[in-house]
Amino acid sequence: MAPLLSLIISLLAASVIAEDSALPSLNDVTAAEAFIEASEVVVIGFFETPSDETFGYKEFVEAAKTVKHIPVALCSDKEAWAKLGIVSDTISIFRKADNHQDNLQLSETKKVEADGLARFITMNELRYITEYNQVTAVGLFQSEVKAHLLLFINRGSSDYEVLKDLLGALAPEFVGKFLFVLVHGVKSxxxxxxxxxxxxxDLPRVGIYDRDSDMKWLMPEGEISTERVRKFCQSLILGNLKEVKQAGERVPKTEL
Incomplete structure (x- = not known):
C-alpha cells in the first residue's frame, strides 16, 4: 500500500500550489517518481536546505506562481537525488514527450531571477503535442529528438479539438522519434x-520536418486519421520519405 499511498499524496500535492506559496515536498524516491509519472511535464526544485537564505530558492518559489498549470514540487531527499542524477541544488524539468530531464544546476549560475526561471520552465515545457510559439520553439530545437510531426490547423475550426486530441493520443507511440507540434494558422x-x-x-494539413536532413514533407491531402498519420511517421523512420518530393521552400535549421 505504501507506493499507492505515495502516488495519491503526490497527485493531490501536485494539483495545487498552497496560498502561502509553500510547495509540496517529495520526501522519498517513491514520492518523487510518482510525482514525475503523474503528468506530461513536471518541475522539481532540488534544494538541500529549502529556505529564503538558500541561493535561488525564493526565486524558484516566485517562478512557480507564474506556471501554475505545471506541477511543481521540492525535494531534499538525498536518495531521490541519487536516483535522479542530482549532485547539488538543481531545478529540473521532467517531460514525457521526449523522455527527457532538463537540469539547471544552480552552482553553475551566477545570477537567478524569478522571471528567468519561469522562462526556462515554459521554454522547455514540451508536451505530447506542443503548441508552437517563439518561446517553445527554443525547447523544440534544443531537444535531442530531431523529427517534428506538425499539425497545421486554424484554431476554432470545427475539427480543431478532434485533430488535436487525435495527435496527442498518437504521440506516445513515437517518444524518442518525433515531437508532435501544433502550428496555428495565425499571422505570427x-x-x-x-x-x-x-x-x-489550406488547413488543416500534416507535415514532417527532419532536422537531421534539413528536409520536410507534407502528408498528401485527405482525411487526417490516426492510421494515416502513423504511417506517415513510420515512412520517415523506415527511410521511405527520402525519395518523395518535398513541399514548399527549404526550411532553415533554426526555424520550423
Whole structure:
C-alpha cells in the first residue's frame, strides 16, 4: 500500500500550489517518481536546505506562481537525488514527450531571477503535442529528438479539438522519434506555413520536418486519421520519405 499511498499524496500535492506559496515536498524516491509519472511535464526544485537564505530558492518559489498549470514540487531527499542524477541544488524539468530531464544546476549560475526561471520552465515545457510559439520553439530545437510531426490547423475550426486530441493520443507511440507540434494558422506563423507552401486557407494539413536532413514533407491531402498519420511517421523512420518530393521552400535549421 505504501507506493499507492505515495502516488495519491503526490497527485493531490501536485494539483495545487498552497496560498502561502509553500510547495509540496517529495520526501522519498517513491514520492518523487510518482510525482514525475503523474503528468506530461513536471518541475522539481532540488534544494538541500529549502529556505529564503538558500541561493535561488525564493526565486524558484516566485517562478512557480507564474506556471501554475505545471506541477511543481521540492525535494531534499538525498536518495531521490541519487536516483535522479542530482549532485547539488538543481531545478529540473521532467517531460514525457521526449523522455527527457532538463537540469539547471544552480552552482553553475551566477545570477537567478524569478522571471528567468519561469522562462526556462515554459521554454522547455514540451508536451505530447506542443503548441508552437517563439518561446517553445527554443525547447523544440534544443531537444535531442530531431523529427517534428506538425499539425497545421486554424484554431476554432470545427475539427480543431478532434485533430488535436487525435495527435496527442498518437504521440506516445513515437517518444524518442518525433515531437508532435501544433502550428496555428495565425499571422505570427505565416513564415512557418510558407516553408511548407501553405496558407491558413489550406488547413488543416500534416507535415514532417527532419532536422537531421534539413528536409520536410507534407502528408498528401485527405482525411487526417490516426492510421494515416502513423504511417506517415513510420515512412520517415523506415527511410521511405527520402525519395518523395518535398513541399514548399527549404526550411532553415533554426526555424520550423
Amino acid at each position: 506563423n505565416e513564415k512557418s506555413l510558407g516553408y511548407f507552401g501553405l496558407t491558413s486557407r
